[in-house]
Amino acid sequence: MPEIHTIPEGGITTPLGFSGAGLAAGLKRSGALDLALVYSQAPCSAAAVFTTNRVKAAPVLYDQRILQQNASGIHACLINSGCANACTGAAGEAAAQEMAQEAERTLGLPRNSALVMSTGVIGQQLPLDKIKAALPAIANSLSADPEDGLAAAQAIMTTDTCPKSFAVRVQTEAGSFAIGGMAKGSGMIHPNMATMLAVLTTDATVAAPALDAALRAVLDGSFHAITVDGDTSTNDTVLVLANGQSATPAIAEPAGDLYQAFVAGLLHVAQHLAQEIVRDGEGATHLVQIDVHGAASPEDAKHVAKAIANSLLVKTAIYGRDANWGRILCAAGYSGADLDPDQVDLWLGDLHIVHEGKPHDVNEERALDILARYEVTITLDLHLGTGEATVWTSDLSHRYVDINAHYRT
Amino acid sequence: MPEIHTIPEGGITTPLGFSGAGLAAGLKRSGALDLALVYSQAPCSAAAVFTTNRVKAAPVLYDQRILQQNASGIHACLINSGCANACTGAAGEAAAQEMAQEAERTLGLPRNSALVMSTGVIGQQLPLDKIKAALPAIANSLSADPEDGLAAAQAIMTTDTCPKSFAVRVQTEAGSFAIGGMAKGSGMIHPNMATMLAVLTTDATVAAPALDAALRAVLDGSFHAITVDGDTSTNDTVLVLANGQSATPAIAEPAGDLYQAFVAGLLHVAQHLAQEIVRDGEGATHLVQIDVHGAASPEDAKHVAKAIANSLLVKTAIYGRDANWGRILCAAGYSGADLDPDQVDLWLGDLHIVHEGKPHDVNEERALDILARYEVTITLDLHLGTGEATVWTSDLSHRYVDINAHYRT
Numbered sequence: 001m002p003e004i005h006t007i008p009e010g011g012i013t014t015p016l017g018f019s020g021a022g023l024a025a026g027l028k029r030s031g032a033l034d035l036a037l038v039y040s041q042a043p044c045s046a047a048a049v050f051t052t053n054r055v056k057a058a059p060v061l062y063d064q065r066i067l068q069q070n071a072s073g074i075h076a077c078l079i080n081s082g083c084a085n086a087c088t089g090a091a092g093e094a095a096a097q098e099m100a101q102e103a104e105r106t107l108g109l110p111r112n113s114a115l116v117m118s119t120g121v122i123g124q125q126l127p128l129d130k131i132k133a134a135l136p137a138i139a140n141s142l143s144a145d146p147e148d149g150l151a152a153a154q155a156i157m158t159t160d161t162c163p164k165s166f167a168v169r170v171q172t173e174a175g176s177f178a179i180g181g182m183a184k185g186s187g188m189i190h191p192n193m194a195t196m197l198a199v200l201t202t203d204a205t206v207a208a209p210a211l212d213a214a215l216r217a218v219l220d221g222s223f224h225a226i227t228v229d230g231d232t233s234t235n236d237t238v239l240v241l242a243n244g245q246s247a248t249p250a251i252a253e254p255a256g257d258l259y260q261a262f263v264a265g266l267l268h269v270a271q272h273l274a275q276e277i278v279r280d281g282e283g284a285t286h287l288v289q290i291d292v293h294g295a296a297s298p299e300d301a302k303h304v305a306k307a308i309a310n311s312l313l314v315k316t317a318i319y320g321r322d323a324n325w326g327r328i329l330c331a332a333g334y335s336g337a338d339l340d341p342d343q344v345d346l347w348l349g350d351l352h353i354v355h356e357g358k359p360h361d362v363n364e365e366r367a368l369d370i371l372a373r374y375e376v377t378i379t380l381d382l383h384l385g386t387g388e389a390t391v392w393t394s395d396l397s398h399r400y401v402d403i404n405a406h407y408r409t
Numbered sequence: 410m411p412e413i414h415t416i417p418e419g420g421i422t423t424p425l426g427f428s429g430a431g432l433a434a435g436l437k438r439s440g441a442l443d444l445a446l447v448y449s450q451a452p453c454s455a456a457a458v459f460t461t462n463r464v465k466a467a468p469v470l471y472d473q474r475i476l477q478q479n480a481s482g483i484h485a486c487l488i489n490s491g492c493a494n495a496c497t498g499a500a501g502e503a504a505a506q507e508m509a510q511e512a513e514r515t516l517g518l519p520r521n522s523a524l525v526m527s528t529g530v531i532g533q534q535l536p537l538d539k540i541k542a543a544l545p546a547i548a549n550s551l552s553a554d555p556e557d558g559l560a561a562a563q564a565i566m567t568t569d570t571c572p573k574s575f576a577v578r579v580q581t582e583a584g585s586f587a588i589g590g591m592a593k594g595s596g597m598i599h600p601n602m603a604t605m606l607a608v609l610t611t612d613a614t615v616a617a618p619a620l621d622a623a624l625r626a627v628l629d630g631s632f633h634a635i636t637v638d639g640d641t642s643t644n645d646t647v648l649v650l651a652n653g654q655s656a657t658p659a660i661a662e663p664a665g666d667l668y669q670a671f672v673a674g675l676l677h678v679a680q681h682l683a684q685e686i687v688r689d690g691e692g693a694t695h696l697v698q699i700d701v702h703g704a705a706s707p708e709d710a711k712h713v714a715k716a717i718a719n720s721l722l723v724k725t726a727i728y729g730r731d732a733n734w735g736r737i738l739c740a741a742g743y744s745g746a747d748l749d750p751d752q753v754d755l756w757l758g759d760l761h762i763v764h765e766g767k768p769h770d771v772n773e774e775r776a777l778d779i780l781a782r783y784e785v786t787i788t789l790d791l792h793l794g795t796g797e798a799t800v801w802t803s804d805l806s807h808r809y810v811d812i813n814a815h816y817r818t
Contacts, residue, residue: 055742055750055766087738089751089767122735123768232743234735312721316810326531326643329496333464334641341464342498357464358498359532398810401725 002261003171004268007178010167011149014180015203017042017245019142022151025134027082027120027127033155035131036079036182037138038199039107044241046074046115047212049219051236057086058096058126059116060235066100066112071208074241076114077199078103078131079156081184084195085118085126086234095126106135117237119158119184119195153182156197160185164276170204170265174258177204177246179265185277195233198223198273204262205244206251213254214263215240220302222270226278226392227309240266278392283399286318286371287392291379295387300337304380305391307335315396318376323367325353328378339382347379411670412580413677416587419576420558423589424612426451426654428551431560434543436491436529436536442564444540445488445591446547447608448516453650455483455524456621458628460645466495467505467535468525469644475509475521480617483650485523486608487512487540488565490593493604494527494535495643504535515544528567528593528604528644562591565606569594573685579613579674583667586613586655588674594686604642607632607682613671614653615660622663623672624649629711631679635687635801636718649675687801692808695727695780696801700788704796709746713789714800716744724805727785732776734762737787748791756788 013020018040025035048067050060066074078099085092096116103114118126141148153163167180183198206214215238223238244250251259279287290308295301308314311331317324325346332339346354349370352361370376422429427449434444457476459469475483487508494501505525512523527535550557562572576589592607615623624647632647653659660668688696699717704710717723720740726733734755741748755763758779761770779785 053739053742054746054748055738084735087735087750087763087766087768089765122739123763123771232739234739234742312805312809319810326493326496329464330462330531330641330643333462333643337463339463341496354496354532356498357496359496362532396721396810398807400721401728401805401807401810 002264004265005169005171007167007169009146010180011146011165012038012152012180012182012199012201013144013146013149014167015178015201015245017203017243018201019144020149020152021138021141021143022155023134023138023141025080026130027080033151034080034082035134035138036152036155037142038077038152038201038241039142040075040241040243042243042245043073043075043113044243045072045206045208045211046239046241047071047208047215048237048239049215051232051234053232053234055087055234057084057118057235058088058092059085059118060237061093062096062100063115063237066115070112073110073113074115075109076103076107077117077239078114079117079197080131081156081158082120083118083124083126084120084122084235087123088125091125095128098128099126099131102132102135106139115239117197119156119197119235122234156182156184158184158195160280162280164273166269166272168265168268170261172248172258172261175246175248177202177248179269181269181273183273183277185280195235196223196277197235198238200240200266200269202240202242203244203246204242204248204251205246206242206262210251210254210259211240211242214259214266217263218267218270221267222274225390226274227306275392278394281394283397283402284394285397286395287375288318288395289375289377290391290393291377292382292389293380294382294384296338296385297387298389301387301389303335303337304332305389307331308378309391309393312396315393318371319395319397321368321371323348323353323364323371329354332380338384340384343383345381345383349377411673413674414578414580416576416578418555419589420555420562420574421447421589421591421608421610422553422555422558423576424587424610424654426612426652427610428553429558429561430547430550430552431564432543432547432550434489435539436489442560443489443491444543444547445561445564446551447486447561447610447650448551449484449650449652451652451654452482452484452522453652454481454615454617454620455648455650456480456617456624457646457648458624460641460643462641462643464496464643466493466527466644467497467501468494468527469646470502471505471509472524472646475524479521482519482522483524484518485512485516486526486648487523488526488606489540490565490567491529492527492533492535493529493531493644496532497534500534504537507537508535508540511541511544515548524648526606526646528565528606531643558591565591565593567593567604569689571689573682575678575681577674577677579670581657581667581670584655584657586611586657588678590678590682592682592686594689604644605632605686606644607647609649609675609678611649611651612653612655613651613657613660614655615651615671619660619663619668620649620651623668623675626672627676627679630676631683634799635683636715684801687803690803692806692811693803694806695804696784697727697804698784698786699800699802700786701791701798702789703791703793705747705794706796707798710796710798712744712746713741714798716740717787718800718802721805724802727780728804728806730777730780732757732762732773732780738763741789747793749793752792754790754792758786
């Protein structure tokens, strides 16, 4: 089994050969950091998963095209906040391409080796001049220093209250490699929507198809297992870059011990960043973990967990520290999953509150204690099969309504 | 075409031969009305549609059984608020049956001719003694007086702020009949959840299968077209009773002019009550109508309309009077419906804000005027086909969070 060690102050620049930078290009009126660059002199294998929304932002469409052509030769990813470049038509697609190609020119990179991401206001054309003007400065400030990795993480924030940056070292019998990452959460600014972006970096040597398999293997346990308000944005992107600068052997196929060690490390980083996004969910006062066991299938388990996680009634009850188990059973009931109401067991923390569909140990005092904690676990056993799923979510507070209703006032 | 006239102060007792009553049986600690009775001396054809939630309350299971056996011989419906009789196991099912049979005994009715509904706290056994004790008094106070119909509508309220009661007279070439109704909305009280109940009454003569067809024909345009928070409760029920006391000919089949006139009248009443529920949505400050045109299919149109209606981001934006069209397109994009982002047109009221997927007439001042009104219409044209749907919803306000988080404090 690989040993996975957290690296203090780790991030996208922790793996060998990666550098990062963040600066203020003037896209945010506040003057905050709004342009981030991730760079590797050695070419990277790359894999990405994009939003399933039918309305896809221009940078998503651009990156999909580049990755089809050149998934083994990526050197950089340039990311702006302050403008999503979504619903911008052909002009927006041309802007995404020019943003990437200008980054390639500035960094002296081959054609089609830079990717782009955008997050922020929808329906406005990208202020390309500001990005172009800032490119020489951001290229000059690239470094492997943890502070510059953190600056990149700060530059991709929208209403996130803190940067999300993390890295681990994975120790295997064949040597060690590092995996780092940064993410931004579902913060929303007017007239904008939830966007989740993540960039993961590693100095392991992983062929592009194996990297793609590894990314897809960890999503269900990380970024696909979180939900803040159930909306899927036009820009959601998770990208992983592997530059092969560690001494560990190459992972050519999605199989074997080293591949499994890589997946374990990638899951660790992705899960940490995903949980950070939920912790920083807008106005969140609780991190809620929903564990579903005994479902007829893994898909059913996921449906139940997500229905509970997305129920406004459940989320407001947890905010109000109200042990409202009826709302939890109700959400399970309409999830679409196979369910026998008379067989469901439900725990709030370690309090066995429902047994076989009926109230069991409804100790209001203990329930209040459990709900007074920041982290709350809801466990359901459907007693129908072996399907399992875990989902993380935040509660729904007055602050959420404030942030999303009154950004302009 | 039939003429449909609204009856001032109309309700469940407007159709000939129906009487109603409401009283306080002590189920609500507040002392408010909590027991309602609808009665017809003449036997009624009955049809009902129940919650699709897999967790069904005991009265839902009971009524389903009775309607299978005796859909042409129903005389009464006894409804309590204050206790949902859900998640109460075998004891709860026995209680629902005893509630119905005790009503039959008190009213001198044949077996299996009374239905029951419950709404309120989940997971608590029904206080059957209080209901039994109140039955003689409520039977005695039955009358066709509009005030008693209104008392019944009051007695089924939970966190509704006002009773919902309505009736029309349908004038046809073959004579006239009346249709009345009452409903309660998705008010939630601890530890309870949204429940929508409606009872519709008519003195038209409609055979049970035709009545069932008529009810199902009007749901998509009324109770199935509203959403407050997307949760489907354990108790949701819409019941229609037809006692044949008008002079119009019998409607034996779901076809023909008279049947169509009946459907038109039923839709009118159901739609009015459904909109009343949304108007009284918890903390609602806007009634939002979402019209989708040009979808590839009617199902797609409904998916798009419901995704928009249930988006927290859209709902909070409308509460904040923020013309956040990006959130609307985004919700359409993840609805699962066929959609070409470059073909979508979007109107806020009569403001053509998006044309072919891109911002068009984004007049913020006019948008603010439109959003300052209580009723807001969002219109989408997908330009893909002929599928259409309309959905009504409320916005998401601070009050919603208050009501659902802090009921006990």
